[in-house]
Amino acid sequence: MEHRDVGILHPGAMGARVAAQAVTTGAAVWWLPQGRSAASRERARAYGLRSAAGIRELAATCEVVLSVCPPAAALDVAGQVAAAGFRGVYVDANAVSPERMAEITGVFEGGAVTVVDGGITGPPPREPGRTRLYLSGDDTAVARVWALFDGTALTPVALAGPVGRASALKLSFAAYNKISYAVAAHACALADGHGVLDDLLELAQLMLPGTPLAELEHLAAAGPRAWRWGPEMSEIAQACRGVGAPSGFAEAAAATFGRWEAHKDDPAVTGQRLIADLVQGSSSST
Template sequence: MGRRDVGILHPGSMGAQVAAQAVAAGATLRWLPQGRSEATRERAGDIGLRPVADLRELAGACEILLSVCPPAAALDVAAQVADAGFRGVYVDANAVGPERMAEITDVFAGGAVTVVDGGITGPPPREPGRTRLYLCGDDAAVARVRDLFEGTALTPFVLPGPVGRASALKLAFAAYNKISYALAAQACALADGHGVLDELVDLAGHLLPDTPLGTPEHLATAGARAWRWEPEMREIAGACRAAGVSAAFAEAAAATFGRWEAHKDDQAVTAGELIADLGRGTSSGTSPGRKGLPSR
């Protein structure tokens, strides 16, 4: 065959759509079903991913490996790939900070692996213009990854400079984008505790209609994803400290998302339930919240 295959670790909701873009561009994508959920297997089948028996087979068959996993697992996944004898371009596209990227690069030190730093911004790529893949690192390796996604719904952007810059940009964007959900929930919990939640939702819907505060159903989407966002906030906190910036906002957001761990992948959770979670167990005796909010 003209070029060796591309591997994806691991195709969750974001990773599956990233893989789908490479498939649509003509690449052959392989993945490791071992230990993955039935939902993940169905996603992989729907987009045409080819299964392999184990990580060593994946490492041997592929010249590019894409790591799209929860940030807390990124370093462990890299170590497993290194142990499997991979030789090629390793793209870490996880929500990790520059310091973690340096650790991931060190995992492959002395081997035949070139690490590319990738930062994905936006939703899982399904339509052009909404999701970007920022890339930095070795010029030749970055060009190969850029070409893999050129013309797809995942738009590649090359950042000049060393590994770490794409991760820093990704986390800076996430700091604003995702912490805004925690701030909205905090404001709603405060209002609920004083009996003015409906009024707050009405006010925010009028003045801030396109924000998590102004759209309760938008806020509700954070519940199912909070288990991934909590470790991302820890990465943001570390990146802030490394830059001499206060990590207080990120640490507070991590604590907020930690309160929603029980809602992992629960697409039916409501904004009212998330707000109630913030009101439980407080020392001020505030209201436990409500089970629903008016929709706008």
């Protein structure tokens, strides 16, 4: 199997699982352990990632670099890679707007870097068929990235067209999928305030089973992720404005997720707590 060196910046819960898929296809995947948490270090060890001494070593070693980070950090990460003198294929797989992707591409302008636009949909890849990596941009570079994940739990899908298309698809899906959690929480807060929350849940279980409105446990899943989803909503709002569509839904969702930032990575937070945070205007955990 052909040996390939790939860099991943920075492997959190999603990024580590993405990196693990490339390892299964024979790639040597490098990361930067400096300043990262014990949980990140343990994930990297478990998935067979290799430690680079710094960004310059990673840039010099790798032919492909994937950025999988919170959207607010995407432009800064691209700048760090460019400053390190990277020459290869740079994949921005973050939840950013097409406008932000244009900025990221501009960071590498005039250099020896080909930018590929990536959009991940679904949970961290563990089993085939649930998580996709959409790719757009230069055909040769897209094919190179596609080959890294072919046959893994992360299904690569090439989109015809330029950089920006994968991000547009990712955000369009998130605009429905993730804003639905904010809408469900607001409906529950309204019902709770009028003493009919149990009745609303019973009605939703009958009419809308399997949705965040029907199950408080389902709604609770938004709490630990809200710190990432809030900035993603801001990217969606920017993308909406770019095509002349109303941005108010995404902006309101960003404000809602902002109420839940204190629950970052807390698997114990309950749906009832998230509803209370909306009513009280507080994000304090109990």
